Amino acid sequence: MVKELDEKSDSLPDHVGWRLWQASRAWQAEFAAAMRADGHAWFTDARAGLLGHIPRGGTRQSALIERSAVSKQAVQQLLDGLEAEGVIERLPDPRDGRGKLVRYTRKGLDALRDGDRIKLQIERGYIDRIGERRFAALVDALRALDAGQGDLLETTARIRGETSESK
Amino acid sequence: MVKELDEKSDSLPDHVGWRLWQASRAWQAEFAAAMRADGHAWFTDARAGLLGHIPRGGTRQSALIERSAVSKQAVQQLLDGLEAEGVIERLPDPRDGRGKLVRYTRKGLDALRDGDRIKLQIERGYIDRIGERRFAALVDALRALDAGQGDLLETTARIRGETSESK
DNA sequence: TCCGTATAGTCAAGATACTTGACGATATTC
DNA sequence: GAATATCGTCAAGTATCTTGACTATACGGA
Known part of the structure; x- marks a missing residue:
């Protein structure tokens, strides 16, 4: 149980990309767990x-x-x-x-409804954790980021190699 | 090229989880593309x-x-x-x-070095897009979120089912 | 009207990134 | 020492993606 090397102090990542990735994974894990617990296996x-x-x-x-x-x-x-x-x-x-x-289908719409509820619950949890102000700033920044970018589609389409150059 | 239905107006998601996911994917796509372009195939x-x-x-x-x-x-x-x-x-x-x-290995450390550089370039791009203030708020919120949480590991470990109940 | 070409979707096969289960080797604990 | 736990490996299966090849329908002229 004893940590022999303090590896924590040795340059584990702390940059936006890593943070975004971790936050995204955490959100998804929480959401998916709640959905499955709600019967949407x-x-x-x-x-x-x-x-x-x-x-x-x-x-x-x-x-x-x-x-x-x-x-x-x-x-x-x-x-x-x-x-x-x-x-x-x-x-x-x-x-x-x-x-x-x-x-x-009906089943799908039911799942969407439950998803909306869960989504709000998670948001509430986030606000509890970091405060309403920080949360608002987070959403604001993410939205700005999205708007400022030609968004993911162009990038991936470009990477994938223009299926049809519909110039 | 004509959009027959304006589906954009019909409830496509706009919540933290979705935003985080999109932002994370965009970051990763940009980073990975740069890394591969730098020879780290x-x-x-x-x-x-x-x-x-x-x-x-x-x-x-x-x-x-x-x-x-x-x-x-x-x-x-x-x-x-x-x-x-x-x-x-x-x-x-x-x-x-x-x-x-x-x-x-040496090769690995070289990749880390290149990664650090690319990471900074991407950050610079983000700051250009949304401003230094918003960017700082983003990082601040993400960090707070991470600190406030028992973090991903507990969650996933719990979900996976406690390999060994080391009680 | 018919032909060439683009678009919508499908079928098939393969790669990657995971999963669970079973196992051997070494440590630890009593 | 013997029971037990931990560390890593091997094997096999699943989910999610990829590229390539193909069919059916639509569209835009000559």
Whole structure:
């Protein structure tokens, strides 16, 4: 139980990226645990990442592909899983024979509702921990950061190599 | 190119967790791209997550396992990869015949140095985007959040189910 | 109207990053 | 010394992503 070397003092990271990563992981772990405790056993981080891009009113699968920062095949596989779990369903798009509409099932909407509640609970916990002022500053800074950036999509699209140079 | 439905207006997420996640992903994507551009082709997010827990002076593999929020087998596999890449090396622990010491090779230390530089560049970019004041508030809030929490490890350890109830 | 091309989605195969389970070797404790 | 715990490894399986190849539908002219 005795720490023989005080490695804590030896340059473990403390920069924005690391902090953001830790904070993000902590939030996700807390949220996912609460969701599963609420009976949504199908909930995973990867699925959450995708669901975040599906508005309550539904969307086209192709729109989803544009927004999320992964390949269309990845989106498809995640949707396959969510569909199998009964969280979302896919319908043919009446306006485009090629397209599919993705929308929530009752089960999915229930999960969203629970998610909203949990989200607020976590926020309350954060405010308790760091104070309302700091919390507001945090959100403000994150929003500014997001707005100031061409956002993740461009970056990843660029990295991935412009599927179609629609110049 | 015409947006037929204005889905933007339909409840896409805007809460701390989502913002943190997006910000974290953006940071990592930027960092990883810069690292690879600098010749560290072996660099991946998962490896970065582990390296962040290895102090420059090295550490015991078991200490690494305690700190990182994944299973010991995952840590091992990541170390296997890093060792194969020549980034770290493992030596027997002279003080405990069971243990192994993990430390950086020259190549690893070079990568850390480059990483530090890139990290500062990214920070500079952030400050340009949102201003020094907001940036300071961001870091301050993240630090407070981290300090206020029993941190990620307890949570994940609890979730995973207490390998050994060392009561 | 028909043809070329772009777009939406699917199928298949493989890589990476994890997981749990089982195990051998060394320490520790009594 | 013997029971027990810890450290690391080996093996096998799962989730999440990737690239490549393909089908079906839509669209924009000649």
